[in-house]
Amino acid sequence: MATLFDPITIGDITLKNRVVMAPLTRNRSPKAVPNTLNVTYYEQRATAGLIITEATAITHQGQGYADVPGLYTPEALDGWRKVTDAVHAEGGKIVVQMWHVGRISHTDLQPGNGKPVAPSAIRAKSKTYLINEDGTGGFADTSEPRALETDELPGIVEDYRKAARAAIDAGFDGVEVHAANGYLIDQFLRSSSNQRTDAYGGSIENRARLLFEVMDAVTKEIGAGRTGIRLSPVTPANDVFDAEPQALFNHVVEGLAKHDLAYIHVIEGATGGPRDHQQGDKPFDFAALRAAYAAAGGKGAWMTNNGYDRDLALKAVESGDADLVAFGKLFIANPDLVERLRTDAPLNEPHQETFYGGGAEGYTDYPSLDQVA
Template sequence: MSGLFDPIRIGHIDLAHRIVMAPLTRNRAGPRQVPTDLAVTYYEQRSNPETGAALIITEATQISPQGQGYLDTPGIYSAEQVAAWKKVTDAVHVHHGKIVVQLWHVGRISHTSLQPNGEAPLAPSAIQANTKTFTAKGFEPVSAPRALALEELPGIVEQYRVAARHAIEAGFDGVEIHAANGYLLDQFLRDKTNHRTDAYGGSIENRTRLLVEVVQAVVDEVGAERTGIRISPVTPANDISDSDPQALFNHVAEQLGRFNLLYVHVIEGATGGPRDNIPLDYAALRQRVNAPWMVNNGYDLPLAKSVLSQHGADLIAFGRPFISNPDLKSRLHDGVPLAEPDKDTFYGGGAKGYTDYPPFD
């Protein structure tokens, strides 16, 4: 029986325990989408496995200018961005921490003010999402997207490949492909958002095609032992859904199972909401993937211990608790209270609510 504080090896990485820091968008990268020295401090504070995360997954990081959907989120497509991320990874590794970057393309969840030359966001089909995004004016409805042409799709795959290469150049221990929460790869998977009639639409196999091509490209570039992925089978986040999520994600899991990935990171239920919004047999997915299984969404210490004791997961990802508890592992281990975060500072700003949370005294 594995416990939350027991070590584990995933891919090429030895982890001191099973506590993972989940991706947390904080909107502090500035207009050139470059991580700042404040970000170096933020990740360093949470990087010591003795007190914080055994593994850090960075905030979602766009693979191209078109991949941006929110104000002041970081990228990993320019030399300046790669150099800035290298400062982050160096700081994490000083404390023997491990860190991967989450590779992100938002697809239709964007606004023309955030796109190059004010162009329309990209999507599998020209269907506008009923949701909002964070712009210079605050939260605004997302813009109507345009459908990607068939001949553009190899370029999207190549952007993921190059971003993965940049991640290794920046010193990351691996990458996480963001295929969850209603962003581009998730949009291709779902029959609500993918109405294409070519080889990337229609059947489950066709709708999964782009995801498989992206995973193959990233694995070819950096190795399966450095490639993780995040999925969210039943979340309604960003106006996403599918008529048969079990059949869809059974197939997704079968395809992922071909690669022997670093891990598969699964959001159970509705992202940031109910864990039981739509029934799904997650065990059926897990048995197909042949990779360490990371779970996420609303976990506390009792639930994490229960799931691990029942062999329901290999790793537990905690999100919001890491915002205000840089020493989350120590607090969970020692049974001390968790600090509450300042929600007004979640998105944008400076050090307040970002790097000024002290460890437990």
């Protein structure tokens, strides 16, 4: 029987335990370039079996929040190389979460102050994060998007491929394709945000087309064993909804099964909210989702996320319901979370007022157990 603290090999990546640091947007990379503060932050958390970085834009067009990192300039890649070197020096493994936000952006963040892009020209009832003229940060409504033309979509797929190659060249152990939380790929999947009438809209098969084209390109470029994907079947994050999420995401995982991916990362329920959140007429069956993946031949590790505490995580791995468990807010406040979970030690409480933007406070100054002692 496996435990949360046992090693595991996922695809081409061997991990020292099954505790994963979830991707966490922190808005501390001005000009989209990782810096020395970011190096310290990730280095502190290298005891995780796997670190998944904060969501990282594949292009300038893919940016949706101020001071989040990118993968599309030499300066950003040099910054990420310092992060990956530091994590590896501490014996850790790290993958980058590749991001295109689609309509969850603002004209202030787009090339030439243009409109954000989306499957359809439907404005999201959501917020983004901007830097004000006085240097302070704050949240603002997203801008009205424009619909991507059909002939633009191969270029989006190519952007993912190039970003994946850049990530490996910058020293990452792999990549996670962000297909969750109402960002571009998820916008294509959902009937609420995708009202296209071309080959990328309408049926479930059409709405999933972009996701599969991205995964085909990324896995061909860097290998399926260094590729993961994040899904959020029922989250309402960033104003997305689908009336038939079970059918939609069963189709998605069945299609993903053809690749021998490193892992599938599933957010159970509403991201950062209730685990039993429902979309459509029936509660979502996450066990059935995993069964559909396995029945189609899928062999990637199954990573679960959302609201896990120590007891729930231990039970999930020991029962076989999960191979890996990702923790978000607990990793913000506890750089040595693995040891705290292993010994059932008290946990630091995260300070939400310092989650987004700022400097070292609430970022790299949470004490470890040794420092507390």
